[in-house]
Amino acid sequence: SEYEEVGGQQTRFTPEAIEKLCENTKFNKRELQLMYRGFKQECPSGMVKEEAFKGIYAQFFPRESDTSQYAHYVFNTFDQDHSGSITFNDLVAGLSILSRGTVQEKLRWVFNLYDINGDGYITKDELSRIISSVYDQTGRPVDPLVDDRATKEHVERVFQKLDLNQDGVVTIDEFLDSCTQDENIAKAIGFFDTVL
Secondary structure, eight states, rough: OOOOETEEEOSOOOHHHHHHHHHSOOOOOOHHHHHHHHHHHHOOOEEEEHHHHHHHHHHOOOOTTHHHHHHHHHHHHHOOOOSSEEHHHHHHHHHHHEEEEEEEEHHHHHHHHOOTSSSSEEHHHHHHHHHHHHHHHHHOOOOOOHHHHHHHHHHHHHHHHOTTTTEEEHHHHHHHHHTTTTTHHHHHHHHTTOOO
């Protein structure tokens, strides 16, 4: 197949481009072709903007949940070049790590998700924002005071566990060390291993 130009962007892959993606990801040619077909059905322009991504993401959760903030963080983690859109390559690179990456690769991806401002550190505020967005998408309790207290307690417990040197920020090394030593986290990370 040929490249198709839409707004100056390549939206159809040649066999050479698929081969290159096979080399750079943990997916085979057939898997990439299937994913590309699905991507093109949802995103005919070959790119997905954040609002469209949020709509697609929300389809996987109950109606009463609010997925928009967490989807924003996930979108930013996939949008490595900060262009405001995710290409098929961006999506496949992230999915390759999440579904077939090593524990270290997955944890680095998660660290980047939590490091909202991209400065190389996770702060208590960033952790709080992520945890709150997770609570939003899974459905909040009816009593907001109980919910706020539970969120703060959860953030405090997790942050104390991650901030090994107690300096008020979590580095990538602290994150990797504390997460790889926690059996529950290792099991949770293994949950993402999939076969398409």
